[in-house]
Amino acid sequence: MTERKTIEVPAGELSYIDRGHGRPVVFVHGNPSSAEEFVPVMAMLGDGVRCVAPDHVGFGRSSKPPDWDYLPTSHAANLALLLDPLDLHDATVVVGDWGGPIGLSWVLNHPERVGRVVITNTWLWPVDRSLYYQAFSKLMGGPLGRWATRNHNAFARLVVRQAWGRATPLTPELHASFTSVHAEPDERNGMWVFPREITGSSAWLAGLWERRSVLHDIDMHIVWGLRDIAFRADVLDRWTTEFPEAAVDRLADVGHFPALEATDHVVEAIRRQRPS
Numbered sequence: 001m002t003e004r005k006t007i008e009v010p011a012g013e014l015s016y017i018d019r020g021h022g023r024p025v026v027f028v029h030g031n032p033s034s035a036e037e038f039v040p041v042m043a044m045l046g047d048g049v050r051c052v053a054p055d056h057v058g059f060g061r062s063s064k065p066p067d068w069d070y071l072p073t074s075h076a077a078n079l080a081l082l083l084d085p086l087d088l089h090d091a092t093v094v095v096g097d098w099g100g101p102i103g104l105s106w107v108l109n110h111p112e113r114v115g116r117v118v119i120t121n122t123w124l125w126p127v128d129r130s131l132y133y134q135a136f137s138k139l140m141g142g143p144l145g146r147w148a149t150r151n152h153n154a155f156a157r158l159v160v161r162q163a164w165g166r167a168t169p170l171t172p173e174l175h176a177s178f179t180s181v182h183a184e185p186d187e188r189n190g191m192w193v194f195p196r197e198i199t200g201s202s203a204w205l206a207g208l209w210e211r212r213s214v215l216h217d218i219d220m221h222i223v224w225g226l227r228d229i230a231f232r233a234d235v236l237d238r239w240t241t242e243f244p245e246a247a248v249d250r251l252a253d254v255g256h257f258p259a260l261e262a263t264d265h266v267v268e269a270i271r272r273q274r275p276s
Helices: 035-048 072-083 099-109 131-141 143-152 154-163 172-179 189-200 202-210 212-217 233-242 263-271
Strands: 004-009 012-019 023-028 049-054 091-096 114-120 219-225 247-251
Touching: 004 072, 012 035, 012 072, 023 035, 023 099, 035 049, 035 091, 035 263, 049 072, 072 099, 091 099, 091 263, 099 114, 099 202, 099 212, 114 263, 131 143, 131 189, 143 154, 143 189, 154 172, 154 189, 202 212, 219 233, 219 263, 233 247, 247 263
Parallel strands: 023 049, 023 091, 091 114, 114 219, 219 247
Antiparallel strands: 004 012, 012 049
16 A cells, blocks of 8 residues: 655655555656656565655645745755655665656765665756757746746646657556646646756756765666657766666666656666675
């Protein structure tokens, strides 16, 4: 059974799933997702592990205040408010999209509590010199993207479809898990702030990447969808160059959301025996 809990954070209520018992697995979602992205993975893992999966403020069942800043650093602070008091040891941390920088910021601060990270289609360094990311950030995080997301839920309706792969059909039910949770325009601010901050939070990202040596002491498994339009093969190459000992699953027909598109691969990465 999926158990929902809440904690109070400065922006309101942060909702999270906390289910099962045993070795902990923490799931950190990105944009425009929620903890529901990882429910199929949790179901396959069963009750023999403890699964903790928050909804960022502005997403899922958490509060969606119209006047909060929605900066990645603020999301990271909320994640710490949730995870720091929990009795988590030898945790596996599963991240994707903006969940990468947000979740790995907690890992960098608490490496003694983490045994493994599972990386899915994300990054951890500044990309403000890339014309590709400059264009996307300016389009979806600028006035036009803000208008389209606020008035037409464009990020959840259109970008998810474009970033999805071919291995698993994007059924109406799956797509609704992204589109149905931001019913009102005032609830959609988080979805356009995230793309703006792809370049806007470059200094924060640079600070995280400067500390990447901490991750070399943690077992890493990368599960990568190669049909992702957001994080392409060059991003995967940077991960594997920096962390050559990481196990890597390259999934040819999977897009931006491996936890939904290739659930079994993510489960296998979590369950994989650590190298001796």
